[in-house]
Amino acid sequence: MARKFFVGGNFKMNGTKESIKAIIKNLNEAQLDPNVEVVIAPSHLYLPIAVDAVTASTVSVSAQNVYAKPNGAHTGEVSVSQLKDLGLNWTITGHSERRAGGESDENVADKTKAAIDGGLSVIWCCGESLEEREAGNTVAVVEKQLAALAAKLSGNDWKKIVIAYEPIWAIGTGKVATTEQAQEVHAAIRKWLKAKVSDAVADKTRILYGGSVTAKNSKDLAKQPDIDGFLVGGASLKPEFVDIINSNQ
Template sequence: MSERKPIVGGNWKMNLHAADAEALIAGLADAGLPDSVETVVCPAFPYLAAAAKQLEGTGIMLGAQDVYYEANGAFTGEVSCSMLKDIGVQWVLTGHSERRHVIGETDVMVNAKTRAALDAGLSVILCIGEKIEQREANQTDAINAGQLAYGLAGVSAEDLSRVVIAYEPVWAIGTGKTASTEDAEKAHAAIRGVLANLYDQSAADAMRIQYGGSCKPGNAAELFSQPDIDGGLIGGAALKVADFKAIIEAAAGVATA
């Protein structure tokens, strides 16, 4: 069994309204989630402050779905690291495929956000992954390696301890498709190999790598049983207490097996 503590993140994306968000947080707080798994929830920006208050004392960590890399200034619509820290945010997502491919974020921007968050004392879930045409061209490992190298450029080995990598095959997000367990493990093992080249084997072995492609209660245990898969970054299933709890418990079952 790996000594890495599993981590399961819930990315709510642009979903739920205030009452629903409050009810979901309350349900998770009362769900008796296992403490052998690190749990992070990422509501939409308007609900972060309220969520921070609800989560006090629960052991559940609070994450933001995005952040800007400048400290302050004339950047209409953006939110800084210090603003997030002010309201109790501990984690941020960077490089999510929807930010890259829908919003148009570049590798340079992803790196700037990652470094700014780490410099501010936040922890980061750095997302990487290939699109369907890249997968069909057998470019999965090359795409992941490039996004890792860009995303972690300038990140010290010391700061790396506050980074989690989320592998999200873009073709599997929200489509109901899932990479086979074998394909997911192969991609994760390759990512760990890239980390060993960028840093060293010890740093690579310590890195937690989440799977982020349509992970559900029905497939979570099999995915998490793989030696290089250390939890999941969950989308749709994170919006239901029962489903999210089942995924977290699957991670806990692997951790204690």
């Protein structure tokens, strides 16, 4: 079945009030492919500004992270209900920069389940380090991350998941997996979903590529049968983000 192309923009710890408004103004005024779902993720500080500023019908706002427990004595954290209160319907979980800071596969799965139960959709991230790739363990690492997620989800939960495969060695480095490398892992993820979850989930789940995606490489990547879009980092802060969004035309 046809899966709707999806492009996420992870602003990471970047931006000011004015720069966030300028990025969104550019998206609002651009001729975006109407067949692409776009989700931007500014810092928590700027989420209210972003929600108020977005007028483009195909653009939504996401958090970069969420806490697995309800409101309470959790200093510095942000709950699912607080994100919903702001009008958000998305969050990212499991980005490698957070996994590197100590989040385990199980932590990420708990956050993802809490987000879904609270009414959010999730861009769930997975990926391997350079050492793991060079050791030939890429698929094993990603399957382990998937298994931890699947252990917490029920069948209907998968409807709220978008998977982002991000090879850690390609994030912010300027290196990018070749189209063949990216497609190979995306196909392996879909094969795992088919074997361990269901044919329907494998067919319907969108799998994004992330890792130094630019306007120069996005068109070739978008042509791959199992690449359903992108999770974009640094380039989402630049005007070329529009070109990446439109790369599937």
